[in-house]
Amino acid sequence: MKKDNLIISKKKFNSRLIVGTGKYKSMIECAKAIEISGASIVTVAVRRVNITDKKKPLLMDYIDPKKITYLPNTAGCFNSDDALRTLRLAREIGGWKLVKLEVLGDKQNLFPEMIETLKSTEILTKEGFKVMVYCNDDPLMAKRLENAGAVSIMPLAAPIGSGLGILNKVNIKIIRNQTKLPLIIDAGLGQASDATIAMELGCDGVLVNTAIAKAKKPFEMAKAFKNAVIAGRQSFLSGRIQKKLMGSPSSPNKGII
Amino acid sequence: MKKKIKIKINGKINKIDDKTKLSDLVKNLKVPLKKVAIELNREIVDKKNLNKINLKVNDKIEIVHFIGGG
Secondary structure (H helix, E strand, C coil): CCCCCEEECCEEECCCEEEECCCCCCHHHHHHHHHHHCCCEEEEEEEECCCCCCCCCCHHHHCCCCCCEEEEECCCECCHHHHHHHHHHHHHHHCCCEEEECEECCCCCCCECHHHHHHHHHHHHHCCCEEEEEECCCHHHHHHHHHCCCCEEEECCCCCCCCCCCCCHHHHHHHHHHCCCCEEEECCCCCHHHHHHHHHCCCCEEEECHHHHCCCCHHHHHHHHHHHHHHHHHHHHHCCCCCCCCCCCCCCCCCCC | CCCEEEEEECCEEEEEECCCEHHHHHHHCCCCHHHCEEEECCEECCHHHHHHCECCCCCEEEEEEEEECC
């Protein structure tokens, strides 16, 4: 069978599950959960170095950026300027060009500020970044992002960290049908089956953080998500049966005694 | 005695010798250079040029790295 890789901006990745590295109890727990999840991409945030406590553990000491692709994000940015500044710094750390843009618009619901997001996508693309864009589940805005040069569309399933699962399957399906870009569900998943649904809708991948990090058993949940993504992808590729209103017997009617 | 100046590092005021080189400052702070990016007054500094920069009063330095995030 042909290898079914996730391809983003011409780069191949073994796993269709992307995991966040936030909210874990410790770096050790985070690193182990990532290993179990089988993810080949992890999202990371850019923050100030603690210059007074030099013994604080560094993410790079636990998760080797040579073995797993770091996807710097702009979490915590509420306008285009801050997002651009953050990603330019991320690139400076070690040449990262593949980035996740996330410009938030509201501190409570954490929905993306799409005007600023679109503006930032255009600028970053011109600067040579490969921009994966966190966005609303809005097909029109997804199209605009694609036209602006995004390398991946990342609509939310539900608000970040809410665990509500995919709220608008119809919109996700419409976005799927209109774009050939990698479509990755980002934010709002709560349990493994949510990832399966995303994959069955034809998405190319899912990004999960809170659902694994805050599960009672993060390692088990990491494994569950790994399996769920594989199952959903296989199910999608297998071509599901048509839905019908009436029953259709599974055993032949001929020869009934 | 050398003249002391105030600068800001990651939002906090620090007193350093006047005309301290940026390369010496990050060395003193034991910053792992390969794992960080440095901004001086909102401009990204090429890490190759750290020894060419003499810090002056009210300079604002940001030193950032990657941490866990979603």
